[in-house]
Amino acid sequence: MPVPENPSSTDRETLERDLHATVRELREVKAALDEHSIVAITDSSGKITYVNDKFCAISKYERAELLGQDHRIINSGHHPSSFFRDLWTTIVHGKVWHGEIKNRAKDGTYYWVDTTIFPFLNEAGKPRQFVAIRTDITQRKASEDELQRVAAELAEKNKELEAIVYTVSHDLRSPLVNVQGFGKQLSRACETIRAAAAASDGKISLEPLQKPLEVTIPQALKFINAGVNKMESLLAGLLRYSRLGRVALNLRPLNINAGIAEILAAMKFQLDEVKAEVRVDPLPACVGDSVQTSQVFSNLLDNALKYRDPARPLRIVIKGEVRDGQSIYSVADNGIGIAPEHQAKVFDIFHRLNPDLATGEGLGLTIAQRVLERQKGRIWVEGQAGVGTTFYVSLPATDTHA
Amino acid sequence: MLDAMTTPHPPTILIVDDDEGHAILIRENLEAAGLRNPVAHYRDGQALLDFFASRPVGAHQSFLILLDIRMPKVDGIEVLRRLKADDALAKLPVIMLTTTDDAREVERCYELGCSVYIQKPVDYDRFAEAIRRLGLFVTLLLLPEVSK
Numbered sequence: 001m002p003v004p005e006n007p008s009s010t011d012r013e014t015l016e017r018d019l020h021a022t023v024r025e026l027r028e029v030k031a032a033l034d035e036h037s038i039v040a041i042t043d044s045s046g047k048i049t050y051v052n053d054k055f056c057a058i059s060k061y062e063r064a065e066l067l068g069q070d071h072r073i074i075n076s077g078h079h080p081s082s083f084f085r086d087l088w089t090t091i092v093h094g095k096v097w098h099g100e101i102k103n104r105a106k107d108g109t110y111y112w113v114d115t116t117i118f119p120f121l122n123e124a125g126k127p128r129q130f131v132a133i134r135t136d137i138t139q140r141k142a143s144e145d146e147l148q149r150v151a152a153e154l155a156e157k158n159k160e161l162e163a164i165v166y167t168v169s170h171d172l173r174s175p176l177v178n179v180q181g182f183g184k185q186l187s188r189a190c191e192t193i194r195a196a197a198a199a200s201d202g203k204i205s206l207e208p209l210q211k212p213l214e215v216t217i218p219q220a221l222k223f224i225n226a227g228v229n230k231m232e233s234l235l236a237g238l239l240r241y242s243r244l245g246r247v248a249l250n251l252r253p254l255n256i257n258a259g260i261a262e263i264l265a266a267m268k269f270q271l272d273e274v275k276a277e278v279r280v281d282p283l284p285a286c287v288g289d290s291v292q293t294s295q296v297f298s299n300l301l302d303n304a305l306k307y308r309d310p311a312r313p314l315r316i317v318i319k320g321e322v323r324d325g326q327s328i329y330s331v332a333d334n335g336i337g338i339a340p341e342h343q344a345k346v347f348d349i350f351h352r353l354n355p356d357l358a359t360g361e362g363l364g365l366t367i368a369q370r371v372l373e374r375q376k377g378r379i380w381v382e383g384q385a386g387v388g389t390t391f392y393v394s395l396p397a398t399d400t401h402a
Numbered sequence: 403m404l405d406a407m408t409t410p411h412p413p414t415i416l417i418v419d420d421d422e423g424h425a426i427l428i429r430e431n432l433e434a435a436g437l438r439n440p441v442a443h444y445r446d447g448q449a450l451l452d453f454f455a456s457r458p459v460g461a462h463q464s465f466l467i468l469l470d471i472r473m474p475k476v477d478g479i480e481v482l483r484r485l486k487a488d489d490a491l492a493k494l495p496v497i498m499l500t501t502t503d504d505a506r507e508v509e510r511c512y513e514l515g516c517s518v519y520i521q522k523p524v525d526y527d528r529f530a531e532a533i534r535r536l537g538l539f540v541t542l543l544l545l546p547e548v549s550k
Contacts, residue, residue: 173501177522178423
């Protein structure tokens with residue numbers, strides 16, 4: 001048996017110094033850990049052999065009540081037994097377990113802890129003891145629950161609102177039918193009077209009837225009809241908007257280049273008429289509803305056409321890229337543009353920036369926004385008045401691009 | 403116009419609508435379009451069902467029903483359902499005449515067996531034409547029974 005080499009006194013001093021330093025450092029690390037975390041140590045069978053002050057504080061048990069027990073003492077009953085079975089299987093195989101656990105304190109209150117269980121192994125590679133380090137996440141869990149509750153409530157309110165919009169739009173159409181119908185009756189009665197007066201060979205004096213028949217009544221009817229038509233189109237728009245939330249989405253990978261080619265083919269006549277030049281780059285695919293996504297791009301191209309600058313030939317450039325899992329498309333034109341202070345408002349329902357330039361309900365972009373939101377997408381606008389407008393559309397990228 | 407005047411029993415048009423203005427407009431526009439059928443107005447679904455319930459059994463008279471959907475008491479969909487469930491009334495042509503253009507509701511009405519679905523405000527010329535066709539259909543349908 002070889003005789004161990006006697007370390008020289010300087011070596012031993014160094015070793016002792018190193019040992020002291022290491023022990024001190026370990027003690028400091030443990031103090032720091034105890035200051036930050038809830039710590040417990042168990043033996044290989046799961047019996048608690050050590051708890052720090054924070055463990056006692058959060059579980060509201062005395063240290064003496066905990067030592068020798070296993071963690072069932074703080075089991076909240078929230079997790080299925082398979083949850084703890086999986087945990088146990090992981091750590092007895094010498095692997096680290098990480099997860100979130102809901103526990104019950106001595107006074108019956110609950111608390112959530114983000115937990116890491118680290119097995120200390122013996123020479124044979126079997127767990128000798130387990131160290132559990134936990135962080136109190138009760139507050140975060142409460143916030144998450146609250147967030148979920150609020151989100152559900154919001155979705156419910158949104159549905160309610162759509163239902164209200166739907167019902168109200170219908171109820172409003174009913175009196176409108178009367179205004180329109182009886183307006184037509186008046187118009188017809190007016191014709192009858194005019195014809196009777198003309199056929200009476202002067203027996204009915206036309207003089208006092210002239211102004212009401214020729215000016216007042218037709219003017220009144222003109223405004224009544226215009227009002228009815230406007231109201232009718234607003235209600236039709238509201239109904240259309242209220243239905244969006246009820247349309248079932250068919251989400252699948254979309255070839256946007258093909259979709260845009262179809263839209264451009266359908267718009268060819270209008271585009272050629274104004275000698276518009278359209279450039280479409282190769283675009284990434286995305287996941288969305290084919291019909292609704294087409295509507296969005298169709299609306300953007302239609303807007304580019306409507307709000308072109310007559311002083312220069314219309315140029316539209318469509319580009320796309322994938323960024324952070326989203327396919328982002330841009331539709332840029334050199335039209336009249338939108339001043340920055342008006343940009344947020346273009347998505348407001350029935351808001352029309354330039355009602356004199358083109359016809360419309362002021363609904364296209366509102367619907368585009370709603371449609372994209374439902375598909376986990378987004379729409380936003382950039383641009384300068386007098387230079388042009390760029391609309392951006394983002395939709396989830398297909399997996400191959402993510 | 404010819405159909406209604408040359409056939410011996412032009413069907414009576416039953417307008418079921420809670421809005422009196424709508425009923426007047428329908429009646430007057432049909433007259434303006436040349437229809438000469440007798441017209442009666444019921445203010446809600448219950449009133450129409452009461453009318454049918456009070457008629458003597460076996461009375462031969464043809465009807466054509468113009469039915470609004472949103473009405474107090476018994477609504478139009480329910481009226482349609484009950485008419486089609488009644489062997490004696492199931493063959494009466496029913497025109498749904500309503501402000502709703504909700505695809506699901508339209509589909510529902512056709513499933514229940516309505517003849518035509520028209521959205522208000524209507525194009526009365528085309529409407530009158532639809533009634534003429536349906537009216538002629540009703541007359542042909544009921545004539546053998548009347549003549550026997």
